[in-house]
Amino acid sequence: MPVSSGAREMASILDTALLQALLLTGQPSVALELLRGVNYCDLKICEEILQKDNHSVALLELYKHNSLHREALELLHKLVDESKSSQSKITQRFKPEDIVEYLKVIFCLVNILTNFFLENFKRL
Numbered sequence: 001m002p003v004s005s006g007a008r009e010m011a012s013i014l015d016t017a018l019l020q021a022l023l024l025t026g027q028p029s030v031a032l033e034l035l036r037g038v039n040y041c042d043l044k045i046c047e048e049i050l051q052k053d054n055h056s057v058a059l060l061e062l063y064k065h066n067s068l069h070r071e072a073l074e075l076l077h078k079l080v081d082e083s084k085s086s087q088s089k090i091t092q093r094f095k096p097e098d099i100v101e102y103l104k105v106i107f108c109l110v111n112i113l114t115n116f117f118l119e120n121f122k123r124l
Contacts (some may be wrong), residue, residue: 013039019046028055033067035061043068056094060102069106 004045015034019041022031035041035058050059054077063072079094 006039012042015039016042016045020049021047023053023055028058031055032058032061035065040066041065042066064102064105069102073099 001035002082019031019034019039022028022034039040043062046062047059050056050062056075060072063069063075076094080096080099083094
């Protein structure tokens with residue numbers, strides 16, 4: 001269902017404020033769930049908030065939801081490198097396998113889209 005630009009702008013303001021409120025009230029797991037579902041969070045504002053407070057997993061979800069796969073993979077690569085360091089500030093450890101898992105998801109999406117377009121192209 002199409003969403004008017006005014007409604008989309010209001011949804012963006014609300015979702016962005018909700019994400020910020022969840023993080024400020026110490027509810028990062030709920031914020032992560034918000035980002036995993038359909039949301040209209042403002043990319044630039046939320047990216048800045050998540051980077052500032054080192055919410056890496058939530059930032060990965062933000063990138064994934066907005067199809068910023070290059071940024072997500074670059075962040076994963078950085079997190080894997082940081083996880084190897086004993087002086088790392090990140091609380092969750094990341095492994096090279098996390099990059100492989102992310103690439104599998106992207107490959108599945110590409111495969112589904114390719115099949116969809118091929119089927120529709122045949123009908124023309």
